[in-house]
Amino acid sequence: MADTCASDYDSFVVYDCDIGTDDAWGLAMLLRAEGLRIAGRKSFKVAAVTCVQGNTSVENGTLNAFRVLSTLERLDVPVFEGCADPIVPRTWVIKSHFHGLDGFSDVGDYPTVNADDLRSEEHAVNAMYRLACQHPGKVDFLLCGPLTNFACCINLYGDKFLDKLGGVYIMGGNILGKGNVTKSAEFNFMMDQEAAHIVLERLKQPALILPWEPCIDGEYGLTLGWRLNVLGAVKHPFVELLTRVERAMLVPRGFEKWVSCDALLTAAYLFPQQMIADEREYYATVELCGVHTRGQMVLDHLRGRFVDAIHGKTKNVRVIRRLNAEPFRTIISYTGFLPQADIDMEKLCRDEQQQS
Template sequence: MDEKHRLVVYDCDIGTDDAWGLAMMLRAEEVTLPGGRSCRVVAITTVQGNTDVDNGTLNALRVLHTLNRRDVPVFRGCADPIVPRTWQYTHRFHGQDGLNDVGNYPVVDVQQELQPEHAVNAMYRLASEQPGQVDFLLCGPLTNFANCINLYGRSFLEKIGRVYIMGGNIFGKGNVTKSAEFNFMMDPEAAHITLERLLQPAFILPWEPCIDGEFQTSLDWRLNVLGAVDHPFIELLTRVERSMLEPRGFVKWISCDALLTAAYLFPAAMIAEQREYYATVELSGHHTRGQMVLDHLRGRKVDDIHGKKINVHVIRRLSSDTTFRTIIAWTGFLPNSDIAQLCA
C-alpha cells in the first residue's frame, strides 16, 4: 500500500454540503498534502439521500461543469434503500432536486457524460485494479457501499483502503428523527452492514461534533465574503444556500460533508479528539431506528456485544473554526487564501 499517493471514491447525494466536499477534494489534487501525500478522485458515485439518485447524479455533473472538471467520471448508484421505508420523507431540506430548486443550472448531457457502469460495480472494479490504494469518502447514505459488500464480500473488503463516513451520532441527537442522523436513517440496514462487515475500522464523523464544536463561521461571511468570489461554482452554491438558509433564519454556516473531507485531507489540523469503539446501528427500535450505538463499556462487562472488535475511529471533537475557515476559503477560491501552512 502506497501511503503517499491515495485514490479516492467520493460517494455522495449532492446536496450543497456534498458539493463543498467534492470541490475540496478536487482542489486538493493540486497541492502536496501534509506528510508529502497526494490524492486523486477516481470516481464520483451517487446515491439516494438528499434528493433522488437521478437528481443527485445531475447535480454531480453540474458541479463538475462549474469547476471545469468534466474529466472526473460519475457513476449512478442505488435509487432505493436496502429495505423499503415504512415512512415518507417529505421535508426535503435541500429542496426536491438537491439544490433547493433554484434553476438556471449548467446544461449537462447525461447520455454523454454519465458512465454506463453502475456505481456499485465501479467501486469493486476500482478497488480491484489498485488494491489497498482506493479510499472511500462516504458522504451520503451507505447504500452503494453496503450493496458492494453484499455482492462481493471479502473480495471487495480485502482490497479497499480507508473508509471515511459522515453519519451516525454519539449522543443520540437526531436531525431527521428524534434520535437518528439523516445518512444512517435513510438506510439503516446499509449502515449496519457496513459497520459489521468492515475488516478495518472506519473513520466516522458523527452529527454532534459538526454542530456542537467551536464553529462560528457566520452565514453572513459565507454568503457575502466567500459568496462574492467571481466563480461559477461559488455563484451556484451561493444562490442555493442563500435561498435555503436565510429564510430559515440560520446565522451560522455548517457543512458536514466538507468537514469530513477536511478531516480526511488535513487530519492533524482538523481532528482534536478521536476514540475507538465497537459501533452498530439500531434497526428495530420504535423511537431509535437508525441510531448509531457505541459500546461505551469497551469490553468491561460481559453482555451480548462483549468481545466485539473495534470497528470505528469516532471523531469526537474537531479543531477550531479558524482552521476550517482557512480550508473552505481556499476551496472557494477566495483571493489571498493560503493553506501552505497546513500542508507543511
C-alpha cells in the same frame, strides 16, 4: 487535468454522495486539494464520484454532480449513478425536503450539462469494486450520503472487496442520540438503516466516522453572513451556484451559523492532524428494531473495560468527537477561491506534514 499513470499516485478517492450543497463543498475541496502536497504523500486522485439516493433522487444527485464538476471545469472525473432505493423499502414518508426536490433548493438556471453523454453505463457499485481491484489497498472511500452503494458492494463481493479497501471515512450516525430526521437518528443512517448496519458489522478495519453532533454543536466561527457576503462575493461559477442555492435554502429558515458536514469530513480526511481535536475507538452498531430509535448509531461506551458477554464485539470505528475550527476556515476559504487563501493553505500543508 492531464491523465497520469496510476503509479504516480499514493492513493485514490471514491467520493460517494447524494449531492446537495454539503456534498458539493466536499467534492470541490477534494478536487482543489488534488495538486497539493499534504502530509508528505506524492498526490492523490479523485478516481470517481458515485451517486446514491438521499438528499434527492439518485438521478438528480448524478445531474448535480455534473453541474458541480462543470463549474470547476473537471468533467474529466468519472461519475457513476448508483442505488435509487434503500436496501429495505421505507415504511415512512419523507415530509421535509431540506435541500429541495432537486437537491439544489430548486433554484434553477443551472450550468448546462448533457448527463446522458457524460454518465457512465457502469453502476456505481460495480465501479467501486473495479477500482478497489485495480488499486488494491490504495482506494479510500469517502461516504457522504446514505451507505446503500457501499453496503451493496460488500454484499455483492464480500471479502474480495473488503480485503482490497484503503481507508473508509463516513459522515453519519450520532454519538449522543441526537437526530436530525427523527428525534434519535441522523439523516444518512436513517435513509438506509440496514446499509449502515451492514457496513459497520462487515468492515475489517475501523472506519473513521464524523457523527452529526460534532458538526452541529461545534463552534467553527463561520456565520451565514460570512458565507453569503464574504465567501459569497467570490466571482467563480462554483461559488456563485452554491451561494444562490444556500441563500434560498438557509435564509428563509433563519440560520445564523453556517455548517457543511460533508466538507468537515473531507477536511478531516485531508488534514487529520490539523482538523481532528479528539477521536476515540468504539464498537458501534445501528439500531434496527427500536420503536423510537431505529437508525440510531449505538456506541459501546464501556470500550472494553468489561467483557460484553452477549456480543463480544471489538472496536470497529474511530469516532471524531471534536474538530478544530481555525484550519477548517482556511480550507473552506481555499476551496471557495477566496483571495489570499492560497498563502494560508500553503502554511497549513507544511504544518500538517510536520505533525504527521
